[in-house]
Amino acid sequence: MKKKLVVIGFVGSQLDNGRGSARWEKWRPTVALAQQEDVLIDRIELLYNGSFGPVARQVKEDIATVSPHTLVNTHDVPISDAWDFEDVYSRLFDFAHSYPFDPDKEDYWIHITTGTHVVQICMFLMTEARYLPGCLLQTAPPRRQGPGSPGSYTLIDLDLSRYDQIAQRYSAVQKEGVAFLKSGIATRNPRFNLMIDEIEHVAVRSRAPMLLMGPTGAGKSFLARRVFELKKARHQLDGSFVEINCATLHGDGAGSTLFGHVKGAFTGAAADRPGLLRTAHKGLLFLDEIGELGMDEQAMLLKAVEEKRFLPMGGDHEVKSDFQLIAGTNRDLAQEVAAGRFREDLYARINLWTYALPGLTGRPEDIEPNLDYLLAQFGAEHGALVRFNKEAREHFMRFAVSPEARWSGNFRDLSASVTRMATLAESGRITTAVASAEIERLQRQWRTLAPSPPGGHILEETMGAEAAARLDLFDRLQLQAVLEVCRQSKSMSDAGRKLFAVSRESKAKPNDADRLRKYLARFDLEWDHIAS
Template identity: 55%
Template sequence: MKTVAISILGTTMDRRGKGDKRWDKWRPTVSMFQHDDLLIDRLELLFDNHSQGLAKQVTEDIARVSPETEVVHHRVNFADPWDFETVYSQLLDFARGYSFKPTRESYLVHITTGTHVAQICLYLLTEAGYLPGQLLQTAPAKRDSNLPGQYQIIDLDLSRYDQIASRFQKEHQEGTVYLKGGIETNNAAFNRMIEQLEKVSIRSNAPILITGPTGAGKTQLAQRVYELRRQRGKLEGRLVAINCATLKGENTMSALFGHKKGAFTGATADRAGLLKEAHKGLLFLDEIGELGLDEQAMLLRAIEDKRFIPFGSDRETSSDFQLIAGTNKDLAQKAREGAFRADLLARIDLWTYELPSLKERIEDLEPNLDYEIESFSNKAGHLVSFNKAAREKYLAFGRSPEASWSANFRDLNASITRMGTLADGGRITVEVVNEEISRLKRKWQTAEDSGENPKAAIENVLGAGSSEEMDYYDQLKLAALIEVCRESGSMAEAGRKLFDVSRQAKKSNNDSHRVKQLLGKYGIRFEDLKAECREV
């Protein structure tokens, strides 16, 4: 395994001495290569445009003392080398853009050179895993010593340093629960599942299938798996996500696999497609069960062979992507019914993880409550918190049989958003909690009385996941529109019910046209709603 050092050029300490006298001075970057027991195969040297001459001199000197070492130059220009945010951002960009090969190379991060700000940033990036290595600290030799200096390699495995581990226990815990969004969950089964998923995310490139009810967190978990894989050097492309329920007709083939110009009416230019955009990255297909059988067949080949044919093309193209699929449907049942290809299911369910509903892991209500409060505070720009009595009352209600949490964590997120917004001085009181509990009861009771909540009513018409990008207010309006149309004999009758007040102010009424326009915004036809009623 090769050893690679990453170091910032020391514009002061590496410039000591003129001519051959420079060899009489301790220079930290050169000194790394003057130790017989520290062999470095490659140095990644970071410097700005003003230090090109010094970088050339240091590189030549390294070649004299360690000819087997390769030196690679990287230009990193800090607008202000003492501004923490600027320096951290640019070093983070370097780390994210560097192609780490942890199975073939070990890394040392030299933290002796650069400004103190840069040294701190290098430490933080190493501790967080963006620079996957150990710290290297160099120093001059002790007085009256002929040695070229001294060095120390620091392992940031905090479990080896009890005193440090206790100081940074919270940060360490947050790192170990990364896939849980930094939330210390209490549900034992959920924790075991996430622990295994973390191993699979790092060790395997095989497809992952995430199942669970709407609002259980499938999209967020896929995002975190992507970030974890990218941090560990498992992929270098971007995350491409699509809800398959939003794809209809010819647009499905085009969106997924791309198309050639002229492939169909409106195809005025070539389109790469989502699979191609996910090359070297991760493709998340939420609600994969909504794909048609033709698209499923093409997707299966793309997963197995990394090749597919864009719509309207006679030539294959390729894309090396990793896949995560999501669904709230029973794909095995759909396969038995012939609505989902059994061979595709067999290919994507090597690693299947079912996310439980919030009700099924109600012991995790409190840590998720803390997470949502912190997230809202960050977005609002000020601290928001419960007083003790309000917190206890909200948790007691949330754990009670009265709380259905029908939309799972989306219900919790929306609830915290409302209370945080109404909290005077950022303090959520019992009065605010009482009002929110009443609101949640009405919401869930209305859903129970109607036999289905707004999301279900919409998704029964438009397909699974179609309501996810809609505000709850818009969901209520569309669900009510669907219900009125189903109960009416004609669009004119539906219009009279819907516009019973505003139509009185019009000289002429075209209620049918207004209903048709509203339904048309969502691609719904009145005739189709009535046909569904007759089938039922």
Template identity: 60%
Template structure:
């Protein structure tokens, strides 16, 4: 076997390698001993020293090595380090030297000698070897057991490629399996796509602090998974702060700004005292913004700044505050379409789209229904102190229905959890019977039939009134015939055009974005929801009145 020659890299030991008198040969000197190892000759030694005052000692060591190993090429290199205990100076000098060195790993094997030099130098050598800027193994020399014998002592080689150590690799694999099981709450899921997804999420959760975007239908487990990721990071000592969760669909107008970014006293009517805000509360931890697609444009702009700079202005304040949080965002919307429609900022989407995971709904994972049933039954038993089990025939019947195409599972795991809770609660003597299963499957069919098509909307085409009122009649429907008749024709026609847009929108913010899509481009400060709210108040209307009054009139 062709053994490649050795190049060793190390610092001159100004203390351990010192001595230029005849007695130096009775002293153990690490740089000299490195080249005296029997059976492992060093063909080249890159001996680094940090000041002109050490040149004479370096040349002495060079000559001593030449006296017993003339074939060893000792190359002296002066590194411009003023303070060998300054981490920045030492690391920078070594980094620059490593990047200028002509490495040839196909021809040479490299040893990084970490016995000599300051502790700072040894740490820097370790870090550069671990990151492969120094493509070699660590070499550690130690003195002989008996002093004054002139023996070279011991040499230990340490390869930092952990994949070479089977026992360590097995421990890493076990730790990863435990982490993946934790993210899945110990549920032995069988769906290959979902399992691969969770495997990758585990690696990202423990290695990255970048934003993560979780997409998928309502009830697919986005909030649950975000909370488990935060718990995993806390157990690994990756975060010290708390997990802060907020549903962006509940945030509107000034309240959205205040809730997220905080406010100063007097920033708006009702701001009686300072408020820190949720972003500040998540400092050092994880912020989960569920339904991020519901945020208004102003909140999106401020959130982008907070993610990129870790700083933002509370509402009404002229002083920035800092918060170092990791963002996990959730949405059931397709943000690509929202960006194309101008409802979501493209730069914010790009910023949160580094790690995007689409969680499949329950209907797309029929093989995972059975282990989730077992998990939910065990959870019910621990919470209620009462065990419930399926009769074998009842279990088979429920699984046949649950895994069939007939089972829509529109609410996903929320539907399944509610179903198992009902069955376990009504189980007499802890036994779920076939009659109960038949009643429960009938209930689920009824539930999904009321929800309409796949969108889950309760106001789909089949449930819409046979004759929805014409748009021109809507002002009269909401204001009453007399108030509507008292309006100028201009106001009545404009209001008749605005109301259908409101009825088709999921929130006041969305309606405002659609109505003011063009004029908002010319405004520096934009608050579409507030602008729409003030317009409706001219007619004595509120968002809640419109949603209640127009319910079922149009298809969202």
């Protein structure tokens, strides 16, 4: 069954206007549509506003004369100012929302020759967004005016995939974006390449939060900055790239660093501080190790991401900041939510676009292209070309992709390794001797960083080997974990907040420091001794 053809357009207050028999001697775009010999229009939805109702009715009568088959419906669209973008777009949106489109039975042409320039732009945008589901239609007058000359018409289908040259240009730009995110490194891991393809696609089409998961050194910070630079080059961001590792934030300083504070908010707050979220306005904020944030900061961050506003510490007035968020973590946040250490609502908000960046051992085929990239980078920075000789390269690569290579620091380890070898290279040539020495250095480094047995050195250092040996395995493991948190904290209160982050929420007046002091006393330990 052939579909009906429906044209939607505004009456032209000047172009469609005309009085008396002389009007048939001028080109009138809407009437001319019904005069096209090769087109049979079933229906015209003719929009007008306010005082132009008489023009619309005259056009309707004239179309009935030249094309009795064509039905014309007139619609009074209450636009106050046809040059006001917001007014025009909102009224057109209301029309599109209420109109009973039936694409299965009807084809729609959106006529953009008539109306103000603002009207034409809004019709284009509505069609591009598929609120008006059809093709754009442009009409043009005949080269020579005369009675019965309908001029010409052109259809513009916004499905760009149908235009070979445009599709090729878009494909080339997309490939350039992917190469930019990878810094031109010809990575070979199929899963990684597919992931970067999708990240490029999302980065240029969305401002929603991203979550980058992966071990330390997997490249989360590097990728976040490349996403920012890609969006900046496309003029999608006007602000700056702002980065903070949340593991470095503790106590009152965490809230102040992120959300800012007003003068006098706490001891030492001698002046107002804007905070990183405000600094990232119209830019991109990368919160690395977001799982390290406290529950209070998580709640404030959720409000800032959802509502683009928040309260600085000690402030009575909310401030606004419109930023895009990329979060990084080496933890499994789903498990953190289950354990009560991460807010479920914040996790749901940042979990729209989540990507797991594999470590270097998960991408062995990418070690070699990254090796070449790092050597080239070293050469550019130092003004000297550095290369492996054939035997040295083969020797190092055999080790690099073997199970013996732990790459516990991932790309940071590889970068440091290349820097050392390039620095020691004589006359710009990395020899087998240099490569062998570097392999031994890496093996020693990884042996040193191997995990200690349960309840290892920190217990002996803190309470003595004899006392540690008398502990049950249960107490040994628990105390080991507590001491590690204490060693990484600035104060007893800071350590207590981390250790009792969940249970403290149910207490009206939590005293984290006192709870920690009593626990340590069970083992005859004091904070000052641990801290020292």
